[in-house]
Amino acid sequence: MKKIRSIVSASIAALTLLAGGVTAAATTQSINAETSGDVQINGIIGSFDNTTPGPNPGDLNEWINVTIPTTALFYTTQESGHQEIVSPTYTITNNSAKGVIATVADVIDPVTIEPINQLAVNDIDLITEGVVDVVETDLFELGSNQTNANVGEFVFSGTATPQQDAKEINPSFKLVLNFAPVVE
Amino acid sequence: MRHVQGKYVLIVLLFVLFVTPSQSYAQTASGNAATRSVQVQGRIGETDDKLDEEQLDSDAVGDDGRTKIVADVSAINKGSLPKTGSEQAKIASIAGVFLLVISFYLLSNRELKKN
Numbered sequence: 416m417k418k419i420r421s422i423v424s425a426s427i428a429a430l431t432l433l434a435g436g437v438t439a440a441a442t443t444q445s446i447n448a449e450t451s452g453d454v455q456i457n458g459i460i461g462s463f464d465n466t467t468p469g470p471n472p473g474d475l476n477e478w479i480n481v482t483i484p485t486t487a488l489f490y491t492t493q494e495s496g497h498q499e500i501v502s503p504t505y506t507i508t509n510n511s512a513k514g515v516i517a518t519v520a521d522v523i524d525p526v527t528i529e530p531i532n533q534l535a536v537n538d539i540d541l542i543t544e545g546v547v548d549v550v551e552t553d554l555f556e557l558g559s560n561q562t563n564a565n566v567g568e569f570v571f572s573g574t575a576t577p578q579q580d581a582k583e584i585n586p587s588f589k590l591v592l593n594f595a596p597v598v599e
Numbered sequence: 600m601r602h603v604q605g606k607y608v609l610i611v612l613l614f615v616l617f618v619t620p621s622q623s624y625a626q627t628a629s630g631n632a633a634t635r636s637v638q639v640q641g642r643i644g645e646t647d648d649k650l651d652e653e654q655l656d657s658d659a660v661g662d663d664g665r666t667k668i669v670a671d672v673s674a675i676n677k678g679s680l681p682k683t684g685s686e687q688a689k690i691a692s693i694a695g696v697f698l699l700v701i702s703f704y705l706l707s708n709r710e711l712k713k714n
Contacts, residue, residue, distance in 0.1 A: 483635045519601040577643050586643065587640045590636060
């Protein structure tokens with residue numbers, strides 16, 4: 416019985432906190448010299464579906480639904496004497512009913528990046544003179560899945576200094592991307 | 600009962616064959632996952648075992664006009680060949696699941712017939 420009471424108390428406390436959070440996030444209106452006012456109530460029943468338009472969930476990040484590549488590749492061209500870095504074009508697709516801002520946040524776990532003189536993704540610097548050189552920058556903003564602007568492209572470009580015998584070197588790293596929903 | 604089992608097996612097979620492989624090419628960040636990373640790999644320079652086109656034009660063409668392609672064993676000895684890809688491993692695991700599902704289905708059928 417004591418256990419049930421404590422569970423009920425904890426649940427009430429959690430619900431109160433949750434309700435408080437929602438109230439704080441809501442916009443306000445002033446009622447001045449009037450005896451009534453309307454409050455628009457929007458509800459979510461069932462699991463939140465971020466692919467269809469609707470009211471905002473408690474955590475706005477639940478709007479995020481993007482598809483990104485698992486791996487990406489860049490390489491030097493033979494025509495440039497293996498000094499110019501190019502890459503295929505990769506896409507990020509926004510599946511959410513809200514727009515999303517994709518940001519280049521960081522480069523982590525770099526391996527054998529010393530031969531890279533300069534590497535950028537869509538002109539955002541990642542590596543300079545063999546050292547990670549990233550400033551958090553917006554990559555692009557994607558529209559909702561209701562628009563035609565929900566797909567963004569990115570490519571890698573830059574320069575490298577190959578070994579004397581142009582023998583293959585395989586640098587690698589993880590490109591960290593941040594996503595933020597565009598919510599009014 | 601048998602019809603329902605057949606449907607279940609079909610759904611599992613469709614999931615294994617179509618849904619699982621498609622997830623290996625891209626990842627979806629959904630709900631509370633505001634940060635994701637992409638593994639980036641590069642290639643600077645060229646591989647040793649690249650075919651020399653000039654050599655291919657002159658030396659490798661035999662008297663019968665056929666082009667001879669000779670395997671470069673040195674690359675194998677150096678261990679510089681690509682390692683077994685994850686796609687192949689996935690195909691093997693899919694085949695394993697497929698065999699398990701078939702075995703389960705056959706065993707269930709046998710049990711039903713016994714009853």
